Amino acid sequence: MRSLNGAILDATALIDFHWLDEWEWLEKYYP
DSSP, X not given: XXXXXXXXXXXXHHHHHHHTTXXXXXXXXXX
């Protein structure tokens, strides 16, 4: 079972990606 901290970090990373417009980068390398 994953730790709660790990889940929080994952959520924070996804939010950071969104606000930094990194989705465009992700879509480019992971079509």
